[in-house]
Amino acid sequence: MLPSSPMLNLRLPRLVLIILIGYGLVIAPQLFASSPMEPVKVVVTIPVLKDLVEQVGGPHVKVTSLLNGYENEHTYSPKPSDLVAVRKARLLFEVGIGLEVWVSSLVKNAGSPSLRVITTSKGIALLRDRPDHAGATHAGGEDERGNPHVWLDPENAMTMMRHITEALIQVDPAHAAEYRTNQATYLRKLDQLRGELSDRLTRLADRRFIAHHPAWPYFARRFGFEIVGTIQPQSGSEPSALHIHGLIAKIKKDRVKVVVSEIQLSQKVPELLAKETGARVVVLTTLTGGLPHTDTYLDMLRYNVLQLANALEVP
Numbered sequence: 018m019l020p021s022s023p024m025l026n027l028r029l030p031r032l033v034l035i036i037l038i039g040y041g042l043v044i045a046p047q048l049f050a051s052s053p054m055e056p057v058k059v060v061v062t063i064p065v066l067k068d069l070v071e072q073v074g075g076p077h078v079k080v081t082s083l084l085n086g087y088e089n090e091h092t093y094s095p096k097p098s099d100l101v102a103v104r105k106a107r108l109l110f111e112v113g114i115g116l117e118v119w120v121s122s123l124v125k126n127a128g129s130p131s132l133r134v135i136t137t138s139k140g141i142a143l144l145r146d147r148p149d150h151a152g153a154t155h156a157g158g159e160d161e162r163g164n165p166h167v168w169l170d171p172e173n174a175m176t177m178m179r180h181i182t183e184a185l186i187q188v189d190p191a192h193a194a195e196y197r198t199n200q201a202t203y204l205r206k207l208d209q210l211r212g213e214l215s216d217r218l219t220r221l222a223d224r225r226f227i228a229h230h231p232a233w234p235y236f237a238r239r240f241g242f243e244i245v246g247t248i249q250p251q252s253g254s255e256p257s258a259l260h261i262h263g264l265i266a267k268i269k270k271d272r273v274k275v276v277v278s279e280i281q282l283s284q285k286v287p288e289l290l291a292k293e294t295g296a297r298v299v300v301l302t303t304l305t306g307g308l309p310h311t312d313t314y315l316d317m318l319r320y321n322v323l324q325l326a327n328a329l330e331v332p
Contacts, residue, residue, distance in 0.1 A: 054077070054191070056074075056076065056077050056078050056079040057074065057078045057079070057107055057108065057185065057188055057189050058078075058079050058081075058105050058106045058107055058108075059074070059078050059079065059080045059081070059106055059107070059108045059109070059110065060080075060082075060083065060099075060102050060103050060106040060108070060109045060110075061080060061081070061082050061083070061109070061110045061111075062082075062083050062084065062090070062109075062110070062111045062112065062116075062117045062120060063082065063083075063084050063090055063112065063117075063304055064082045064085060064086050064304055064305045064306050065168050065174075065304060065305050065314055065317070066082070066110045066111075066112070066137065066168075066177070066181075067080045067081075067082040067305075068305055068312075068313050068314045069174065069177060069178050069181055069203075069314060070110060070185075072178070072199060073178065073181050073182050073196050073199050073200050073203070074185055074196065074199070075195070075199060077185075077192050077195070077196075078185065081102045081106070083095065083099050083102070084304065085306060086302070086304040086305055086306030086307040086311075087280070087281060087304075087306075087307060088281065089253075089281045089282065090116055090117065090281075090303070090304065091116065091118070091252045091253050092253060093117070093119060094119065095119055095123045099123060100123065100126055103123055103124060103127040103129065103132065104127040104128070104129050105129075106129070106132060107131065107132065107133065107188050108132070108133050108135060108184055108185070108188060109124065109132060109133070109134045109135070110135050110180075110181060110184070111134065111135070111136055111137065112136070112137060112138050112165055112167065112168065112177075113136035113137065113138045113139070113165070114138050114143065114162065114163060114164075114165035114167070115162055115165055116166075120134075133184065135180055135181070135184045136180075137176075137177035137180045137181065138165070138167050138173075138176075138177065139180060140176055140180075141167050141173050141176050141177075143163025143164060143167070144163055144164045144234045144235060144238070145163045145164065164231060164234055164235070166231075166232045166233070166234070166235060167235055168235075168314075169232065169233065169235050169236035169239075169303065169318075169321075170235035170236060170238065170239040171207050171208075171210070171211045171239065171318060172211075172239065173235060174207065174314060175207065178200060178203065178204065179200070182196050182197065182199075182200045206315065207314075207315065210315055210318060210319060211239075211318075214240065214318070214319065214322045214323075215240065217322070217323065217326060218240055218241060218322070218326055221326055221329060221330065223274065223329050224241055224242045224243050224329065225242075225243045225244075225245045225271070225273050225274075225275075225329075226242060226243070226244065226245070226273065226275040226276065226277050226299075226325065226329070227244075227245060227246040227247070227248065227264060227268065227273055227275070227276045227277065227290065227296070228244050228246070228247045228248070228277050229247075229248045229249060229276070229277060229278045229279055229282050229286075229287060230247065230249040230251075230252050230279070231247055231249070231250070231251070231252060232252075232279065232303045233277065236321065240322060242325065245271065245273055246264050246267055246268075246273070248260075248261075248264065248276075248286050248287065248290075256286060261286065261290070264290060265290060265293045265294055268290060268294040268296050269294055273294075273296060274296055274328070274329060275296060275297050275298075275299055275325065275328045275329055276290050276291060276296050276297070276298045276299070277299050277301055277325065278298055278299070278300050278301070279300065279301055279302060279303055279307075280300055280301075280302050280307045280308050281302070281303065281304065281307060284298070284300070297328050297331065299324055299325055299328040301320070301321045301324060301325065302317060302320070302321070304317075305317045308320065
């Protein structure tokens with residue numbers, strides 16, 4: 018056997034290296050192209066926002082809602098798992114206007130400098146509740162700490178969705194066109210449902226109701242209902258015996274047929290009013306998922322309007 022040339026031994030490793038590099042340049046783009054991008058991690062305060070974010074983001078977002086639909090958004094107490102979720106998230110969407118008083122400390126404790134907090138109510142004209150002696154609530158002018166339940170008006174939900182879309186585009190510009198298309202598709206569905214519900218209410222003569230707490234002024238204004246009294250003049254407050262007595266007298270005198278309660282609140286006082294006056298209690302929800310058939314924002318909107326309309330139509 019002839020001895021191998023030292024020059025040939027030097028050339029072989031170089032030749033192998035060149036082949037490997039060339040092969041890598043060919044397959045590397047294919048490998049990167051086939052690996053899916055990590056979805057954008059998003060945290061939202063209430064499940065209504067979760068639905069809106071998922072409608073825009075589709076498969077490109079992974080959304081965690083801190084509330085699941087059964088809690089009271091005013092008095093919620095964050096869990097350790099919420100802190101972990103916020104720490105891992107790139108975006109946090111809140112309603113704002115003092116609804117989630119617990120959010121600021123949660124974000125601070127999470128200590129994530131890259132987290133962006135988006136207030137989705139920005140730019141919405143706010144209503145202010147001014148209870149009078151009879152317990153009625155009136156929509157006043159804009160106030161920097163107005164009523165926070167803005168999402169119950171679909172027109173406001175459209176504004177909130179636009180904030181969501183722009184925030185997603187900023188952190189994930191590669192899918193900007195898809196996000197805008199998803200937004201446009203959803204807004205058409207929302208506008209169509211709003212029209213259908215308004216048509217349903219055209220034959221409704223009596224639109225008055227007693228509210229459990231001040232969650233419904235935006236909803237009432239949009240669909241032409243009238244709130245003639247409120248059990249809890251302020252969120253989280255308990256009504257006095259005198260206040261309850263005044264509501265009973267008002268319901269009897271004015272023949273108010275419906276008391277609107279919420280699944281997230283105790284039914285004790287609404288049931289007392291019904292027992293004393295013969296009014297019907299209708300349990301609605303301010304949060305998606307709070308009741309059966311309310312898993313999405315569109316479902317919740319439809320459910321609330323139709324349940325209230327049906328109750329008001331009963332003689």
